[in-house]
Amino acid sequence: MTISTTDIREKEQLISGSEAIAIACAMADVDVITAYPIRPYDTVMQFVSKLIADGTLSCEYIIAESEHSQFEIVKHASAVGARVFTGSSGVGWFYAFEALAVTCGLRLPMVAMVGNRALDDPGAFGTEHNDALAVRDLGWMLRWVDTAEEAMDAAFMAWRVAEDPRIYLPCAISTDGAFLTHSQQIVQMPSQEQVDEFLPPYDRGDFVLHPDNPITIAPQVNEDWLIEIRRQTDAAMRRARDVIIEAQDDMNRIFNREEEDPFIEEYMTEDADVVLVGMGTLSLPLKVTVRRLREQGKKVGFVRVKWFRPFPAPELQVALSKFKAIGIIDRDYSLGAPQNGGVLYTEIRSALYDVTPRPPMIGFICGLGGREVTVDSSTEMFDKTFEVAETGHAEEPLLWIGVRS
Amino acid sequence: MTTTNTLPLIRGVQNSPLEEYYTSGHRTCQGCESALTMKLMVKAAGPRSIVLGSTGCMYVANTTYYSTPWVVPWMHTQLGSSGSAATGTAAGLKALMTKKKIKDEPINVVSFCGDGGGMDMGLSAISASLTHPEYNHLVLCYDNESYANTDIQASGATPWGANTSFTPPGKLHRIMQKRWKKNMAAMMAVGHPGVRYVATGCASYAVDLMNKIRKALTLGGPTFIHTYDPCPKGWDFDPMYSHELGMLGVETGIWVQYEVEDGVISLNGPSRMIARGRRKRKPVYDFLKRQGRFAHFTDEDVDYYQAKIDEMWEKWWLPGIIPINPEEGLQPPPG
Numbered sequence: 001m002t003i004s005t006t007d008i009r010e011k012e013q014l015i016s017g018s019e020a021i022a023i024a025c026a027m028a029d030v031d032v033i034t035a036y037p038i039r040p041y042d043t044v045m046q047f048v049s050k051l052i053a054d055g056t057l058s059c060e061y062i063i064a065e066s067e068h069s070q071f072e073i074v075k076h077a078s079a080v081g082a083r084v085f086t087g088s089s090g091v092g093w094f095y096a097f098e099a100l101a102v103t104c105g106l107r108l109p110m111v112a113m114v115g116n117r118a119l120d121d122p123g124a125f126g127t128e129h130n131d132a133l134a135v136r137d138l139g140w141m142l143r144w145v146d147t148a149e150e151a152m153d154a155a156f157m158a159w160r161v162a163e164d165p166r167i168y169l170p171c172a173i174s175t176d177g178a179f180l181t182h183s184q185q186i187v188q189m190p191s192q193e194q195v196d197e198f199l200p201p202y203d204r205g206d207f208v209l210h211p212d213n214p215i216t217i218a219p220q221v222n223e224d225w226l227i228e229i230r231r232q233t234d235a236a237m238r239r240a241r242d243v244i245i246e247a248q249d250d251m252n253r254i255f256n257r258e259e260e261d262p263f264i265e266e267y268m269t270e271d272a273d274v275v276l277v278g279m280g281t282l283s284l285p286l287k288v289t290v291r292r293l294r295e296q297g298k299k300v301g302f303v304r305v306k307w308f309r310p311f312p313a314p315e316l317q318v319a320l321s322k323f324k325a326i327g328i329i330d331r332d333y334s335l336g337a338p339q340n341g342g343v344l345y346t347e348i349r350s351a352l353y354d355v356t357p358r359p360p361m362i363g364f365i366c367g368l369g370g371r372e373v374t375v376d377s378s379t380e381m382f383d384k385t386f387e388v389a390e391t392g393h394a395e396e397p398l399l400w401i402g403v404r405s
Numbered sequence: 406m407t408t409t410n411t412l413p414l415i416r417g418v419q420n421s422p423l424e425e426y427y428t429s430g431h432r433t434c435q436g437c438e439s440a441l442t443m444k445l446m447v448k449a450a451g452p453r454s455i456v457l458g459s460t461g462c463m464y465v466a467n468t469t470y471y472s473t474p475w476v477v478p479w480m481h482t483q484l485g486s487s488g489s490a491a492t493g494t495a496a497g498l499k500a501l502m503t504k505k506k507i508k509d510e511p512i513n514v515v516s517f518c519g520d521g522g523g524m525d526m527g528l529s530a531i532s533a534s535l536t537h538p539e540y541n542h543l544v545l546c547y548d549n550e551s552y553a554n555t556d557i558q559a560s561g562a563t564p565w566g567a568n569t570s571f572t573p574p575g576k577l578h579r580i581m582q583k584r585w586k587k588n589m590a591a592m593m594a595v596g597h598p599g600v601r602y603v604a605t606g607c608a609s610y611a612v613d614l615m616n617k618i619r620k621a622l623t624l625g626g627p628t629f630i631h632t633y634d635p636c637p638k639g640w641d642f643d644p645m646y647s648h649e650l651g652m653l654g655v656e657t658g659i660w661v662q663y664e665v666e667d668g669v670i671s672l673n674g675p676s677r678m679i680a681r682g683r684r685k686r687k688p689v690y691d692f693l694k695r696q697g698r699f700a701h702f703t704d705e706d707v708d709y710y711q712a713k714i715d716e717m718w719e720k721w722w723l724p725g726i727i728p729i730n731p732e733e734g735l736q737p738p739p740g
């Protein structure tokens with residue numbers, strides 16, 4: 001495969017989500033990048049390596065011998081004060097799981113791209129969100145993006161928020177396999193000056209591992225201290241909300257981006273009776289469906305969750321309580337969960353527990369293994385949600401959509 | 406490539422530096438030779454060092470929150486990550502120095518692991534770390550011949566026949582540990598042609614070990630040292646004999662002391678004398694009988710063990726180092 005050289009100074013680029021993030025690595029002057037092949041995330045590393053080969057990006061670039069090492073290497077580079085980037089997909093992300101877990105406890109601002117992919121066996125390249133979602137309890141900030149431009153912005157945001165001394169937590173940018181990793185879109189590029197204004201250098205401060213600062217990192221703490229340390233990590237994650245809001249404001253101002261809520265996107269929801277809620281690139285068929293159904297006079301809308309961690313519970317509580325019914329779309333599964341619902345469904349259900357009025361709710365699992373979420377299946381989900389709005393409750397709380405019988 | 410510290414060789418024990426960088430604050434067993442290896446390792450490396458340590462006794466028994474024996478900066482790494490920790494730390498430093506984000510100066514990166522962490526789980530990461538000539542670091546595998554910290558379980562470094570908590574002798578099976586110890590340092594030297602320095606060492610030969618560490622760090626690029634660390638708890642002997650058991654391991658020919666510098670291999674100390682025929686190997690019985698882990702051995706077991714060690718010295722292409730032999734007509738290189 002050959003990849004054309006990008007002149008990153010062009011104001012407008014036709015690029016994929018992977019290429020957008022690779023360019024962000026160059027503009028953010030990332031110091032250490034580690035790669036290991038697995039589809040579909042690895043496209044980002046193909047672009048990264050080409051940018052390095054052409055002299056656009058200068059960094060230590062290491063092709064690791066496994067994902068475990070890939071994530072451990074950047075973890076340690078981050079501890080000496082280097083800005084880092086890495087990524088993976090599906091089982092590769094799981095191969096690195098030990099490193100993913102400890103990075104949070106170490107409070108290291110690793111930034112990773114997840115090209116969401118099914119966890120084979122049986123073999124499947126397509127999108128599923130279970131890979132990135134598996135770290136949801138550990139202290140990773142998790143962002144789901146929809147477009148190439150959003151992927152680029154999310155990368156700059158990720159370093160900015162992760163490296164903020166109030167936070168020091170890792171951040172993963174989830175990009176749907178194929179739909180975003182491989183599909184090209186127009187991106188309005190920020191200038192290098194704008195990026196520099198938005199993104200200060202990473203400063204590890206008193207925690208840097210260096211002979212001038214002889215500290216001992218991660219000693220054995222056991223029951224004496226671990227719970228206090230977990231509590232501190234929890235406090236950092238709680239602070240992340242405000243830091244994200246602050247950073248989004250700065251980004252909107254510096255990059256001249258459209259004003260938007262940092263956590264959720266609402267599409268035609270103002271006067272809607274029912275809405276569907278989902279993450280990632282399924283917003284495309286959903287938005288098309290919303291427009292078509294509105295042409296038929298049906299008041300429907302779509303809400304896209306952008307940050308999964310920290311979870312935008314306050315925003316969703318405000319946004320969702322006004323509808324007659326809501327349907328939650330999961331491109332993931334959580335077998336044996338309450339109502340047999342997916343992860344997003346279960347989280348939103350929990351977030352809305354204290355809300356009055358509490359909208360009736362139904363969950364959908366669809367698009368697994370990268371199966372396309374079509375306008376037809378989106379329409380079916382809206383129809384089902386309308387039924388829930390009429391009766392006030394879901395006969396069957398969870399449906400699998402677009403599955404052969 | 407960043408520069409390395411030039412660490413002069415120590416001529417005799419009286420000339421070794423007085424400063425300690427691994428001091429009080431640890432709670433390893435009495436007579437723990439691995440703790441001595443740690444002490445010698447940083448004594449040799451000096452203050453401009455960063456030490457990474459993978460999970461094991463030298464993590465858990467050394468660094469308990471609120472106390473640390475490490476005077477130099479130290480960071481834990483995962484059980485199988487000593488190679489990756491070395492690469493990541495060295496790469497981070499190199500990137501920051503190249504981009505002038507920090508001062509460009511030589512900093513020793515030393516990453517240690519136990520035999521379980523290094524020779525089993527972390528083998529592929531160590532191997533990978535040795536393929537990056539642009540990063541200066543030393544991976545030191547301290548070998549106490551078991552997963553000691555988790556209560557002495559057999560690893561790929563545990564000697565044949567040893568009683569461990571996963572390989573206890575029983576009524577039906579006297580010998581549960583039927584695997585032969587991996588040949589780690591040779592594997593690293595032979596498998597990674599670009600590496601400038603690989604050595605074995607033992608804290609019983611303290612100056613030799615410190616000098617090997619200094620050579621590794623001075624030569625630079627990725628380097629590897631494998632140390633032989635008698636463990637009173639795992640090997641089951643009185644802690645006062647740790648030093649003596651290290652020497653006995655070498656004198657019986659079970660452990661071979663050597664270094665490979667820029668592709669040239671040489672044996673050191675007693676191993677060299679044995680190879681040159683200037684000294685006779687002591688019977689392995691002298692070593693085995695001193696340890697509870699071999700207490701269940703019968704005479705046949707001792708004979709088998711002795712035969713395997715004899716084979717190492719008499720039948721291997723390079724005694725104690727390279728276990729394969731050339732086919733007829735293919736001669737080993739001269740010298």
Ligand SMILES: Cc1ncc(C[n+]2csc(CCOP(=O)(O)OP(=O)(O)O)c2C)c(N)n1
Pocket residue numbers: 098460461462463484485518519520521522523549551552553554555560
């Ligand atoms: C991934 C993983 N698996 C298992 C363990 C449990 N564990 C902790 S220390 C240890 C022993 C390591 O043995 P070795 O590397 O030989 O070091 P030693 O304890 O002997 O010094 C093990 C198995 C762990 N920490 N991490």
Ligand code: SF4
Pocket residue numbers: 432433434435436437438439440462466549553554635636637638639
């Ligand atoms: S068990 Fe062995 S290696 Fe571990 S602290 Fe005790 S003597 Fe040292």
Ligand SMILES: [Mg+2]
Pocket residue numbers: 461519520521547548549550551552553554
């Ligand atoms: Mg061990």
